[in-house]
Amino acid sequence: MLLIDAFERVQGLEGWLRERFLPKLPVGALVVMAGRVPPDMMWTADLGWAEALRVMPLRDLGPADAAALLEARGVADELRAPLLAFAGGHPLALSLGAAVVTKDREASSRWTPAQDVVATLLDQLVGEVPSPAHRHALEVCAHAYVTTEDLLREVLPEDAAALFAWLRRLPFVESSPRGLFPHDVVREVLEADLRWRDPRGYADMHRRINACLADRIRDAGDADVLGAVGSLFYLHRGVGSTAQFHSWRGDGEVYEDAFRPQDAEALVRMAAEVENDESAAAVAFWTGRQPEAFRLYRRTETGELVGFCSWLRLYEPSQEESAADPITATAWANARAIAPLRPGEHLAVGRTWVHEEYRGMSPVMDLIQWRAVGYCLRADRMAWSFMAMRSDDPMRDYLRHYDMHDIGEHAWLGGTEYALFAHDWRAAPVPAWLDRLDRLLLAGPHQEPAAAGGPPLAVLSREEFADAVRTALRHLARPAKLAASPLTRTRVVTEHPSPTPPRP
Template sequence: MSDELREPLLAFAGGHPLALSLGAAVAVRDRKASSRWTPQQDVVATLLDQLVGEVPSAAHRHALEVCAHTYVTTEDLLREVLPDDAAELFAWLRRLPFAESSPRGLFPHDVVREVLEADLRWRDPQGYADMHERINAHLAARLRAASDADVLGAVGSLFFLHRTVGSTAEFQSWSGDGEVYEDAFRPRDAEALVRLAAEVEGEESAAAVAFWSVRRPESFRLYRRTATGEMVAACSWLRLSEPSDEEAADPIVATAWANARALAPLRPGEHLAVGRTWTRPDYQGMSPVTDLIQWRSIGYCLRADRMAWSFMAMRHDDPMRDYLRYYDIHDIGQHAWLGGTEWALFAHDWRAVPAQAWLDRLNRLLLTGSEETPAAPAPALAVLSRAEFAEAVRRALKTLSRPGELAGNPLTSSRIVIETGSDPAAALRQLLDQAVADVGEDPRAVKFHRALSATYLHGAPTQEIAAERLGLPFTTYRRHLLAGIERVCEDLWHREIYGAAGT
């Protein structure tokens, strides 16, 4: 058997002799088999009969499929998919001979998981997609609401659903059993952290760590062996709105900042983040430590408030570069040098493809089976400067009664419009109507609201006629109108930057 066949076969069998025997017998006869080998349906059917057998009902089968799809299954997760029978079904699952328990929930033996997944995807693709989307939505909501201490577990559970996307299985192990844990950085850890950076990357990297651990201590997370407390890895996510000259002396930070300014500069209230990791050689590659570091990075990016860009610094020849491409995180092409080491920066613009769109893309990759990296979801978000945004608001007000022209306004690709999920032109019209109405809620601005309504909502053919209808001198009318427009611009800009509930 070829080496490229051996790995997927062993991963599928999970150490089970029957699965290994059946899979090997089929795989060696398959001339098209490769490193992406999957079992044929006759193998899956035989193993289902032997390992699972008959189940009491369709609901019990569905509970098994949920358990196979998720990292760990709890009663509350099961309730999201099977609300009526969750308690009974969970009790049944935990009694099955191939179900194992962990502090976080139940999970099946690897080979049972694989055959249940393969059978459902083949037998009922739409049912598989519906189940995945419900579980995915539940876990994504749990991640958004999680406390900081629960973020790693929430990310691990969410991303286990996507374990077959791209080369994810080659870089995430999901094998941790508590042998390492994440810890906050404290000033007393500084010496050991700097020593770790020097051991892994050299003195220049150690000097950068020493600088940032004083300047931004909250940016660091440490990873320790549970048995001894020994620090074996660390990561940092530096949050930067505009680096000082001293901070920009760091070549990696300077390169990230220059790239963001050149492509899509930060707007007021936004920041970028630069991530770095330091891991001892015996914990590098696929390991529980790198799992935790990846989960922290994903959690940071998906939960960050008003983050425009993320940049992850890695050695230019790091094998993870192709893995990151599947996650729409790309090498910017401009590398930094720290000491004698060349660093690549892998970036994502979270305004153009925000967190939910990013997760939706992963769902498409999983459910369509595509190995290609599709373009950013359409429509992509426009990242407008404040001046560009205000000009687009003025144009939109002028064309409020002309849907065709409104549909071509840049605001139809802004965050406040795209996030409505509605027809862009209709959504923009509704937002403008509401913004104009909101001006009238302030007693001090009623005269501004009247000018806006007469001009844009009630169809005055010219501004002179609008002033006449209001009984105002034209100069007074113009002053009121411009003040009203400014209020609408401020209101919508605030929503664009901070969200509808921002303060």
């Protein structure tokens, strides 16, 4: 047996080995060449070698094998979860992390790799890169869910095509229909290194990618919204409990489908199964009244319906709708009590129905969350969004993290109580909502985020607005009074600031 390890370091000898050296070995000799670069196409183009060659990609250890490795290395039970979260199934990362935590008496369930561990893994997994631009391209690839050439161009306008071509040839970068992505542990060490080494550079890179993805969400066609929102959420995967309610692993396992009239019976039946008859009656009512509000989620292999959601768009209260669905009646009551709608505005009410096995973290809930956020970020003149949640829903605390709060009265549908998690998009519009997520991310997992740029926006009725204008006109010569006016906190002022007056 002949074993050649780290063959990428002598890759230039590949042709010589194939054409001259290996053919001279005795019959029956076994040759194993391990490297980070796959063999070139000439091996399979040659019929003789095509029959003798076997290429075996080495994948990560499975969850059971990774846990067994940590157990064999003497890692305490409470330390295995953070180690697995960091290293996944990568044997080198697991072994290095195990060697560190078993000697660290202060290690806890909140363990994160120290910089010496990160540096060692960077050297072993990534090595030297040709230039700072190539390093930046790697960092973009690590931060984004998937990297495309146009995303790379937004962050690194120079030589984006060449850098993308370089990325796709790296042994630890894989391709998917949506773009490129690195191995999990490579992603983690690149992220950790940049955040520690250059916090400002990390923040600047994040904001560029975040702005690009936010623009994509606004401009995307309906079929592309889910992917755009999923990519945006992935930037914030380490914030709060986001990782607990996103699987990130079910790409292709389920798909979103549009509602068709023949689906109504199946939706009503599922609503009765997962909730109650009153919920089923509300679904029957709304599928006839707002069929476009419904999205269905099916298993790719079988087409089986495993969940559905609705986002109802409501412009004015209706006795018929309130009688058919107490949840919408409660949403209207809460909006009127806190900050009523103004002419031309609407409120939206979101509902979710899924089979028990898909509740919590699942590919189905990934898509439902992304559809909900996509609706909120793209809606025109939406005043309030309300998400109806049952008391046993595990996502209730998670929604608070995204500035959606249980305010006002609860609704009852049959014998089930629903809290309405609300957000006033006039007081905290989309840019402020996205900025809040950025501040949470950039503050780090155990720090308080930086303060927002200003107080929440004022939501004034027509009468309140007119009164504020009359008061401001009376105080035109008194800057302090004008500064205290509620008009300064309205969107008409904050989104269209006046230019700085010229100096006399």
